[in-house]
Amino acid sequence: MQPTSSESSVPALPRTTSEREIETLAEFDETVAAHGTLAGHRVQAVDLTQRTDRLLAADVAGAVFLGCPMDPAAAARVRAAGALVFPPVPGLPFDPYRGHLYTPDELFDGLSTPGGYEATPDARAYAWFQRTKSDGDVFASMLRAVHDDSVSDALDELLAGARVVGVMGGHAMARGTDEYAGAARLGRSLARAGLTVATGGGPGAMEAANLGGYAAPFADTMLEEALQLLGKTPSFTPSVTDWAAAAFEVRGRWPRGGTSVGIPTWFYGHEPPNAFAAHLAKYFANATREDGLLARSNAGVIFLPGAAGTVQEIFDNATPNYYESRGEPTPMVLVDRDHWTRKLPAWPLLQALARGRSMESRIALVDSVDEAGEALRRMTRETT
Structure with missing residues (x-):
């Protein structure tokens, strides 16, 4: 008409x-x-x-x-x-209506000033959260909710059409260790395979996987040199400033690295975000962050050795796979047989949970990080 x-x-x-x-x-x-x-x-x-x-x-x-x-x-x-x-809300260290994800440069702005990390927007947002999270002020809780919804909207826009693989693991994995280097090589291989690496956005195994994504466009020697530089500052304790400065030194020496995503939270604000994720979707609500990270990992999740947080993530991911509430189950790969069968025996429970269900063929346990990528590819091939 x-x-x-x-x-x-x-x-x-x-x-x-x-x-x-x-x-x-x-x-x-x-x-x-x-x-x-x-x-x-x-x-x-x-x-x-x-x-x-x-x-x-x-x-x-x-x-x-x-x-x-x-x-x-x-x-x-x-x-x-x-x-x-x-209207804009004055006096906040963050913008609740933001239209884009954070960048490391934004969250760590001011790191090189005399105030160091404590002067950065990331640290100031955490301090605001600590002051307001339990005071019962409905206005503060509304601002947190609006902010987190804005971040989710920006994350959906960024990842539209992407094949995302989650890499989970503990924050305690120190730079300079074989485990950290292995996680970085894993992130690099996944990125080079055309996948978008997504982590919890913090230190340890999360930083290592994001570092691998950053290193993907460079020659292999770049990652080896970067690992040596970072190994001089193994942990974010006792100084977040020194730890973060070492990462920015690597970024300055090798600018314009590959892109990956980090999804951290101010709920665990004592753990800083890492500087190697090109995009940081930082949340106040950890439950929203955890569910969003796993739900967006549509190409599967690799679980490196970790403690309580990683165990929680395994079964947070297993539940929708068990009920197929998000459609066909996505691959789950647990790395380090000794860790997941003896130290923290999550694998036997996951195996028992999956028995007789369609997710049974989508779970795998491997001995080393070098086997994780192939296990993920194998399960992906079997369903295509």
Whole structure:
């Protein structure tokens, strides 16, 4: 049916939520130029203080402005014209309406100042969380929830269409050890196979896997040299500043590395994020972070030796595989037979849980990290 003349004069709006989201000033300008309207759009954490004329002229009916600085006259006008305006929240060390994931440079900004790590946005956000998490203030809990939902939205946009493999493991794995080097080689091999490596985003095994993803585009010698440099600062204790500075030294020597994802949490804020994940989806709510990390690992999960947190992740991942609540079970590979059968015998329980179910063919136990990638590939081949 052909539109009437009045229908044809109405600007065509994007049909999907993602297409209606405006997260940069360039997208704002492009949308106004292309459609002549902001009606129905969601403008997220974009500084509009230099776009007053466009805000005064544009149709904004049904638009939502989330944390967008703007001139008071513009804010008053868009409210009067039918838009919702959620103004920026002053005094916060984070933006609850952010439209993109964090980067290591953003979270560690100020690391080289006299204040060191304690002066960084990451440390200040953790300090704010510590002050507010138990005070019962509904406003603070709302800000945390809005922030975490914004991070989830940005993470979904980043990973759309990607084949993601999770690498889980303990924070205590020290730089300079054979185990750390093995986890880094694993991350590199997965990235070179075209997979997006996703970790819990912290130190130890998580950092090692992200380092491997970072090293993927370089010659093999780069990783060996980087491991030697990092081995001089084995742990984030006693000094997060020195630990993080060593990672930025590696990044400075080999810039523009490969991309991987880290999904850390301020719930465990005493563990800093690592600087080798190109994208950091940092959450306040650990439960949201854990479920999101595992749910997005659509190409499977590799579990390196760890303690309570890693054991929890094994069975958090096993539950939807058992019930097939996310569709066909995804591969699970446990690394280090002695660790998972004797020290922390999660494997026998996982094996018993899987018996007779479709997930039984999607679990594997291997002796070494060098076997993990092949086990993952084998299970993937068997289901394609």
